Amino acid sequence: MDIFVCTADPKMEPPTLVINTVLSAMSYNYPPEKLSVYVSDDGGSEITFYALLEASLFSKHWIPFCKRFNVEPRAPEAYFSQHCPFLDGKFAQELLAIKDKTVHNQRSQLITFVCSWKKMYEEMKTRIETALETGKIPEETRKQHKGFSEWNLNIKKSDHHSIVQVMAVGILIDGRDTSSVDDEGSRLPTLVYMAREKRPNWPHNFKAGAMNALIRVSSEITNAPFILNLDCDMYSNNADTIREILCFFMDEKKGAEIAFVQFPQNYNNKTENDIYGNACYATNVVELAGAGGYGAALYCGTGCYHRRESLSGEKYSKGDRVQLNTRPKKYEGKSVVDLEESSKVLASCSYEKGTQWGKEMGLMYGCPVEDIVTGLAIQCRGWKSAYYNPERSAFLGLAPSTLEVGLVQHKRWSEGLSQIFLSKYCPFTYGHGRIKLGAQMAYSIYLLWAPFSLPTLYYVIVPSLCLLKGISLFPEVSSPWFLPFAYVFVAKNVFSVLEAMNCGSTLKAWWNLQRMWLIRRTTSYFLALLDIFKRKLGISEITFTLTDKIVTEDASKRYEQEIMEFGSSSLMFTILATLALLNLFTLVGGIMKLFMDFKALEHLILQIVLCGIIVLINLPVYQALFIRSDNGRIPSSVMFKSVVLASVLCLMPIYYNISL
Ligand SMILES: O=c1ccn([C@@H]2O[C@H](COP(=O)(O)OP(=O)(O)O[C@H]3O[C@H](CO)[C@@H](O)[C@H](O)[C@H]3O)[C@@H](O)[C@H]2O)c(=O)[nH]1
């Protein structure tokens, strides 16, 4: 099993986060000589390399501890934060009360261990954080690994990751080496650091480029038949997952056709009522599982186990039974230095020139959601994929904890997804005859996110403006045509609430999700749609805005209290505040009109209901505009712009023609 962990920027993705993921992956319950962890560092940062060196030393104590006491989760930060009560006075009292001697001894031994490893972990964390702040690595450590010499020549600063010219492959632990053992004398898994070469004039293809370099480098070093792909913020939360997924791949009847097994993205920082709609209750339990039912689970970029052949571009053909134990082991007999040197060639910019990498081989280039399009292409090459959502989350990651970060992420996603729909990979054409119709449709509900912004914008602008002018758009209450409208509205929402609650959501979380859908569709998806057109016209290029994994203490407090975070003058906030105000103005205007002419209620009722719901859903926006005074409120410049824009919209004359 080769495990790939991708990271791209030591400031936005702190090295301590990366090593937590790495340590959790290294301590899987799986034979260490068959387990390797590869870290791709697109930031080319010496500090990340240093952090990994620290982690490799820490792992010698951590792995045997985890295995001996069978602890979970095995990411130290998460473990210590969950087991803090362990160390307080109450626990000591409970310990005294345990009569059984063996249990008592075991418990007290565990506590001694936890205390000493926690201290050791905290010290290591401080060293790494100091190194990150000062940009300096202790001289002592520098001497410990020749890998640091890579940073002597070319770069001083790793901030400019697009001009970073470091190329390094450092094998920090060589799993073949019988002398690299942990505290208890057991072998350690292999640990490799890779920073592929980057040059200003070569496209580096973001995460897809990093993954492809990892596929090649790992094939040179360990060449395991299965690959687990993790983002740097997603730690393993269950040490037995590898053994579980092997049941899919090695199933006598159906195993051979399985290309990958995808787990849902779950988060360890989610709050009770999921203010930013990250938890995806119904998506994880119903939608993705449904696609998996068609043998076409979507590849979601992290928490996914792959069969190496399928990821490298091979087609599935019936009767092809891969002999897992007879794979060529190219690395046998080669020294670490040789392996590092030969891997560097594979991680260089020019290696892919004139090859099929990024097209037929590896992850696909040219799309900001490389994961989804690659998964679809693999399925169209005849493979099947499975979706697995066990009771205990297999992985836990970090969900965006501010509104802006979440919206930027959705913009990238919706842009990439709709780009697939408009490309030759459109599931209805490319997938025709290759994947089932149900699977094509399952893909399309995501691929059409961006265009869905248009009807949503229509519904939040036009009916409200017409209400203000007294123009009726929907059937009157007494008309038989009123029924279908009312039915669709009620049935859709009742169903949606029941479904969400059934999947573990709370009522408030469902309501919050409705707000997020409204906001996403009118901001992220709309802007994504504009960018898609710009790209079609050749005006803009594809980008990948990294999701920031750290927030200020102040903002993270508000996140825990589920108070929406605005606090910047992003264009998206101007749009959402304008729409919220527009509906507030039109609702007030509409109601005033009713006071003058009560009979109008009959034909304006649906618009009033619609406008009223939009206002209700936007309550946190009005609070952020007018009531709140903390740093997360909507800045006054945005407020000013949106008041002007909403008023202009209200004053706009509307010409209409009733021909009925
Ligand atoms: O040039 C890059 C950019 C990103 N990454 C890594 O890619 C991962 C995902 O980036 P992130 O900013 O966290 O994006 P998310 O939106 O949170 O990621 C989701 O969406 C992406 C596609 O848009 C997928 O690649 C991810 O796997 C999936 O988790 C992270 O580990 C990054 O370090 C790189 O290695 N190189």
Ligand SMILES: [Mn+2]
């Ligand atoms: Mn992420």
